[in-house]
Amino acid sequence: xxxxxxxxxxxxxxxxxxxxLCFIKNVVKNPRIIIGDxxxxxxxxxxxxxxxHVTHFYDFIGDKLxxxxxxxxxxxxxxxxxxxxxRMDGATTYPFYIMGGDWGSAIAPVKEELPLKGxxxxxxxxxxxxxxxxxPGIHIGDGAIIGANSVVASDIPPYAxxxxxxxxxxxxxxxxxxxELLLKFKWWDKCIEEIESLMPILSCRDLEIVKKEIKxxx
Numbered sequence: 001x002x003x004x005x006x007x008x009x010x011x012x013x014x015x016x017x018x019x020x021l022c023f024i025k026n027v028v029k030n031p032r033i034i035i036g037d038x039x040x041x042x043x044x045x046x047x048x049x050x051x052x053h054v055t056h057f058y059d060f061i062g063d064k065l066x067x068x069x070x071x072x073x074x075x076x077x078x079x080x081x082x083x084x085x086x087r088m089d090g091a092t093t094y095p096f097y098i099m100g101g102d103w104g105s106a107i108a109p110v111k112e113e114l115p116l117k118g119x120x121x122x123x124x125x126x127x128x129x130x131x132x133x134x135x136p137g138i139h140i141g142d143g144a145i146i147g148a149n150s151v152v153a154s155d156i157p158p159y160a161x162x163x164x165x166x167x168x169x170x171x172x173x174x175x176x177x178x179x180e181l182l183l184k185f186k187w188w189d190k191c192i193e194e195i196e197s198l199m200p201i202l203s204c205r206d207l208e209i210v211k212k213e214i215k216x217x218x
Contacts, residue, residue, distance in 0.1 A: 006192065009037040012048060022047035024067070030057070036069030036124065036188075043075035056083035056136075061116065068124030068142070069188040076131035085115045085136060123158065124188040143173060143182060158183055178207055181214045 007014035012026040020042055025035035027048045041050045054065055055078060063082045067073075086093040087109055096103045117137025122128075126140055129148035140146065141158030151165040159173040159182065172179065187198055201213045 006196070007038070020044040020047050022050065024050050024073070027051070030054075032057070032062070032064045034064060034066045036067060036071070038069055039067055039071040039073070041073045041075075041077075045075065053077055054079045054081060057081040058083040061111065061114075063116065063136070064119040065122075066119055067122040068126065070124055071122060071126045071128070073128045074130035074132075074148070077128055078133045079120055080133060080135050081120065082114070082116045082118075082136045085117070087113065088115060089113075124186075142188075143179075145173065174207060178211055181211060181218070184218060185214050 007023075009023060010026060012022055013019060014023055015021060022041050022043075023037075024039055024041050025037065028035060028051050030051060033051065033054060041047050043049070050073075053076075057063075057065075058081075061082050065079055065081065086095060097105075117135075120134060120137060121139045122134075123140055123142035123144065125143045126146070127144075128134075128140075128146045129150070131149045132146050132152065133150070134140070134152045138152050139155045140152065141156060141160065143159040144156045145161045146152060146156065146167065147161070147163030149165070150163050150167040152162070152167040154166065156162045156167065156169065159179045160169045161171050161173060162169045174182070187195060187202060190198070201210055204210050204213075
């Protein structure tokens with residue numbers, strides 16, 4: 001495929017005819033939000049406001065939101081980060097110490113005592129439907145699909161379709177052989193010229209042909 005006018009991954013809004021579609025990496029300012037090329041957010045109410053959907057994201061905790069390449073993220077998605085977690089190892093979960101006044105003298109936990117769950121990591125070629133909530137420290141594998149309105153509270157494996165609250169895997173997208181081939185092939189890490197040449201294969205509905213073509217390139 002010969003494409004001379006490809007989308008520019010370094011532009012916030014690659015298609016002037018779709019102002020609701022934004023390449024996220026070009027609008028986020030927080031260095032702890034790391035976004036791969038061509039990953040987009042789609043929201044007619046402000047696609048350049050993605051960072052507002054990353055909540056409880058406090059510097060003193062230091063966790064990161066890492067999203068791979070070529071992901072499609074629908075409107076209303078919220079990434080809840082580790083700052084939302086409360087201690088659960090005492091008689092109450094209530095954070096007296098943040099309320100100020102005389103309560104400010106209550107014992108505050110140190111970082112090591114907080115129930116931190118690590119970085120939130122979204123793989124490559126992941127599709128996240130609208131109004132999905134992703135809880136702290138979740139890992140979503142390459143090629144996964146998360147259905148609309150889901151609450152993702154546990155890790156989702158690669159190339160799984162997962163829906164619901166709590167989000168549960170309902171099926172694999174492909175058989176194990178094709179999943180293994182795709183995870184080895186990692187098309188999203190190839191140069192854009194090669195990806196363009198692969199577009200007919202990546203879009204092909206005959207999965208046996210897809211398998212055959214990928215095998216010839218591994």
